[in-house]
Amino acid sequence: MIEAWPAADVRAAEEPLLAAGVPLMERAAFALAAVVRRDLARRRAVPGPDGGLVEGSVRGARVALLVGAGNNGGDALHAGAFLARRGLAVTAYLADERVHDGGLAALRGAGGRVVVVDAGAGAAPSAVATEVAGGAGGAGGASAAGAGGTAGAGADVVLDGLVGIGARGPLRGTGAAVVAALLEALPEPGDPARPWVVAVDVPSGVGVDDGTVPGPVLPADRTVTFGAAKPGLLLPPATHLTGAGAVIDLGLELAGTGAQAAASARRPAVVRLEDTDVARAWPVPGPADHKYTRGVVGVVAGTATYPGAAVLASSAAVRAGAGMVRYQGPDAVGQAVVAARPEVVTAGGRVQAWVLGPGFPAEGDDDGQRDRARAALAAASGLLPGAGAPVPAVVDAGALALLDHRCPGWVVLTPHAGELAALLRSRGDDVDRAAVEAHPLRWARRAHELTGATVLLKGGATVVVGPGPTAYAQADAPGWLATAGAGDVLAGLLGTMLAARSAEVVAHPERAAEIAAAAALVHGRAAERANPGGPVAALDVAGALPGTVAALLALR
Ligand SMILES: NC(=O)C1=CN([C@@H]2O[C@H](COP(=O)(O)OP(=O)(O)OC[C@H]3O[C@@H](n4cnc5c(N)ncnc54)[C@H](OP(=O)(O)O)[C@@H]3O)[C@@H](O)[C@H]2O)[C@H](O)CC1
Numbered sequence: 001m002i003e004a005w006p007a008a009d010v011r012a013a014e015e016p017l018l019a020a021g022v023p024l025m026e027r028a029a030f031a032l033a034a035v036v037r038r039d040l041a042r043r044r045a046v047p048g049p050d051g052g053l054v055e056g057s058v059r060g061a062r063v064a065l066l067v068g069a070g071n072n073g074g075d076a077l078h079a080g081a082f083l084a085r086r087g088l089a090v091t092a093y094l095a096d097e098r099v100h101d102g103g104l105a106a107l108r109g110a111g112g113r114v115v116v117v118d119a120g121a122g123a124a125p126s127a128v129a130t131e132v133a134g135g136a137g138g139a140g141g142a143s144a145a146g147a148g149g150t151a152g153a154g155a156d157v158v159l160d161g162l163v164g165i166g167a168r169g170p171l172r173g174t175g176a177a178v179v180a181a182l183l184e185a186l187p188e189p190g191d192p193a194r195p196w197v198v199a200v201d202v203p204s205g206v207g208v209d210d211g212t213v214p215g216p217v218l219p220a221d222r223t224v225t226f227g228a229a230k231p232g233l234l235l236p237p238a239t240h241l242t243g244a245g246a247v248i249d250l251g252l253e254l255a256g257t258g259a260q261a262a263a264s265a266r267r268p269a270v271v272r273l274e275d276t277d278v279a280r281a282w283p284v285p286g287p288a289d290h291k292y293t294r295g296v297v298g299v300v301a302g303t304a305t306y307p308g309a310a311v312l313a314s315s316a317a318v319r320a321g322a323g324m325v326r327y328q329g330p331d332a333v334g335q336a337v338v339a340a341r342p343e344v345v346t347a348g349g350r351v352q353a354w355v356l357g358p359g360f361p362a363e364g365d366d367d368g369q370r371d372r373a374r375a376a377l378a379a380a381s382g383l384l385p386g387a388g389a390p391v392p393a394v395v396d397a398g399a400l401a402l403l404d405h406r407c408p409g410w411v412v413l414t415p416h417a418g419e420l421a422a423l424l425r426s427r428g429d430d431v432d433r434a435a436v437e438a439h440p441l442r443w444a445r446r447a448h449e450l451t452g453a454t455v456l457l458k459g460g461a462t463v464v465v466g467p468g469p470t471a472y473a474q475a476d477a478p479g480w481l482a483t484a485g486a487g488d489v490l491a492g493l494l495g496t497m498l499a500a501r502s503a504e505v506v507a508h509p510e511r512a513a514e515i516a517a518a519a520a521l522v523h524g525r526a527a528e529r530a531n532p533g534g535p536v537a538a539l540d541v542a543g544a545l546p547g548t549v550a551a552l553l554a555l556r
């Protein structure tokens, strides 16, 4: 798993090392330069003796450093000095008159070129962008002392060292002007003429601790972050601007050491599960298991008007490995479900988890589904006398409007941004879909505070907030998964995963968030498996679940 720690925790962990004179910046910069060199060598791959490709030479490659006023800029300058000593042509564009002295001296000492950027005596941001992008008449004419620029040949790589964990608010000043000009001047992403963009620590201008994108940000192809990942690298929308990641270990003790770690209240703010985490936690049946120990999933979904959601949610629950699936709903829908999945039963009875809401409306004609879902939710929440032990529940789509009481953390809501906005508005918050999409973590946390439930907020990346201290942020879904019925499949999949650990989740409600995050990962992997790199139909995603789970278990 990838653990992300707030900027303040990273700074606190750096302090003792800095006080002890540990050269953290040089360590960070050296590692950054190594990643840049490797990425460049791979982008310059050439045919090898055996017909394959081998890494190409990076000598002479053109490197543009975007340098801000703080230590983030210092990292970029020191990395530029390492690269210049390896024969790369490095130009630092200083976006602030305050610049890291040691880094600037190191770059100059290594023969790097320095261009002061400002709208006055220095190079204009537009001229810098033109030079970096490879247009004619760049900032070469305004270059400070040092090797002359190569007018016309743009940069091969750009290091974004404008601002790091010291950022406050949207990118401003000359740095913002340079980024805005680059967003205009650079070739489109995917164009081979576009330079490789490497964000130093974080893409400059993202919300380091909340993943917001309050202003202009230069999208990165790679983010090299130091000490630990930051929440903003995992959280949407900023996570879509980070490119591939690389975490450089600086020897920071974030959770403390030994007894301190055990006692420390410090936990990562955000976690991203990886395949091996999900594989290790997946419940694999043993010889003593039977369908009831594996978990029975109750599905209240679909209506005569929208039977498909019932088929999709039930199919996903079956294919994900439920011990048994009980479909509850109109006979006609039950017949459609059984026709599609003969393993499903329509008789009532005990379940270990409920899936409520796919495919039925929050109001209007629902064939009695809202009443069925309301009763199931009450039973799941332990509010229905005689209904047996409480069990986890997935509350999706039309069932979200049924939340008229505070829920325990083992109830998991699975709204998209519009549904979450509607839920929050129904509780008096003035928020719309766009606001939720701009700040998913904030609003998912707000929904958890208001309802008590665990909240899985669906979107290009998935955010999960529950009763525990750690949020989850998964970005495993291909864009193709934005298709009708995908949410129904996720609900059924999640129901099966909760049913398999029903008693455990009720006893430890904070674990529902991790299971929900794992479901988001499996959902994304199944979509990829259903049709790698191309469009997928929701039912095919459900169909790919068995193979997806088997592939994950093979990693154990
Ligand atoms: N601690 C270490 O030795 C190490 C740090 N690492 C690197 O350092 C940065 C953090 O450096 P820091 O100097 O604390 O802060 P930044 O460089 O991130 O930014 C501070 C300067 O940026 C200006 N600023 C702040 N917000 C904005 C904004 N929205 N737009 C433009 N400029 C902004 C701020 O300006 P002021 O006017 O407020 O002063 C500062 O000048 C960390 O990210 C690492 O890269 C090493 O990794 C490890 C060693």
Ligand SMILES: [K+]
Residues within 6 Å of the ligand: 072, 160, 161, 162, 163, 164, 199, 200, 201, 202, 203, 204
């Ligand atoms: K940066």
